[in-house]
Amino acid sequence: MLIFSTLILVSLILYIYYKVNITRTRDRLTQLYFNGKARICLGSFVFFFGINQYLFYETKLSLYIGIVFLVLGGMQMYFGFKSSRHYKNEYQKQEAASN
Known part of the structure; x- marks a missing residue:
């Protein structure tokens, strides 16, 4: 039970x-990635x-x-x-295009 309590607390802190x-960020793509x-x-919590x-x-x-x-x-x-995988790929494409 201590394991689940720790996982709950860690996931809440990360959320x-x-x-x-x-x-804190102004870049829309980064905001969507963080979301x-x-x-x-939140789902793991x-x-x-x-x-x-x-x-x-x-x-x-x-149980129910x-x-x-x-x-x-x-x-x-x-x-x-x-969502995070999609926006991470979009961010990498944007960085490659700007370089």
Whole structure:
């Protein structure tokens, strides 16, 4: 259970880190890339929170709620990964064109 608590805390801190970095940069492409990374961290937070709550309570209700959290967290991680990979490639193309 300590492992999931640590993963929850780390993913929450990384989510806040990426959201703050979005406000600090002016480049739209970098903002979209950081937003994709933030979505990955938010998805992992929700995912691990769902696992942790089921392991803590071990009831049917917490199982159903945990499954919903797993699905929502997995979707956030998937779409965040796709988004960050796409904008990373676009950023590399932009850098290659400017050089």
